[in-house]
Amino acid sequence: MQTSASRASTPWFFYRAAPWLCALVVLVALTSSAGLVLARDADGVPPIWYTSGILLGLLLRSPSRHWPAILCAGFVGDLLAYLVIGRSMALGITLTLCNVLEVFVASWAIRRQVGDDLEPARLLAWARTGLLWSVIASALSGALAAWVLWQAKSVPAWQTLSVRYPAHVLGIIIMTPMVLASTRQVFADMLSPGRVRNTVLALGLLVATTAAVFLQDTTTLLFVIFPPLVYVVFQLGFAGAAIG
Numbered sequence: 001m002q003t004s005a006s007r008a009s010t011p012w013f014f015y016r017a018a019p020w021l022c023a024l025v026v027l028v029a030l031t032s033s034a035g036l037v038l039a040r041d042a043d044g045v046p047p048i049w050y051t052s053g054i055l056l057g058l059l060l061r062s063p064s065r066h067w068p069a070i071l072c073a074g075f076v077g078d079l080l081a082y083l084v085i086g087r088s089m090a091l092g093i094t095l096t097l098c099n100v101l102e103v104f105v106a107s108w109a110i111r112r113q114v115g116d117d118l119e120p121a122r123l124l125a126w127a128r129t130g131l132l133w134s135v136i137a138s139a140l141s142g143a144l145a146a147w148v149l150w151q152a153k154s155v156p157a158w159q160t161l162s163v164r165y166p167a168h169v170l171g172i173i174i175m176t177p178m179v180l181a182s183t184r185q186v187f188a189d190m191l192s193p194g195r196v197r198n199t200v201l202a203l204g205l206l207v208a209t210t211a212a213v214f215l216q217d218t219t220t221l222l223f224v225i226f227p228p229l230v231y232v233v234f235q236l237g238f239a240g241a242a243i244g
Helices: 004-009 018-037 050-060 064-084 089-114 120-129 131-153 157-181 184-190 196-214 222-243
Strands: none
Touching: 018 050, 018 064, 050 064, 050 089, 050 157, 064 089, 089 131, 131 157, 157 222, 184 222, 196 222
16 A cells, blocks of 8 residues: 555656657647658658757756656657658667757756746847757757668768758747747737737638648748738737747
């Protein structure tokens, strides 16, 4: 029979966070799979990698004692994605370790600056100043992954790095602010009776414009997306901009 002391010493994720961690495994697996499916070549180097940004945002929003569980969930989800697309177990594990190293280095460096303050607004400010560490972490993991693919499949290292590095940096720049800004209070404010109409209008306009731009392939109209995105920023602030 378990005593209260033994129950208190049981790892937190066995009770409260097990469903959440399972959901994180699924989210990472789906996000990573989507990135790998979009790869332009047979080497499976995706043009954008959102998973690192998601995991980095979650690590920054969580106490350091919860990081091992989050990183393990990210590792399992990432590995599942590599196995689904046909990578060998050894190569999948090695590339997944490179990805986990990336988010750990970036989150550790930013946490050293921000300390234990998990206030979202403060984290966002530190995340912007910590962008350099994200760039460094992506370069480190990218160099390791490029070396791994060169050894395993004779893929030129520079070829891998030139695609993988900007993909991971872009994924972090896009997803980390969104994860940090996505709090219950932010969504409550955006969907409050006085603001829900502006929220739906601003995001709806952005979605409609983006769809119109990407559904045609005769003219390059990417610049058309920026006016509605600026409108989202003015209407919804930084959180709305990150989501947009």
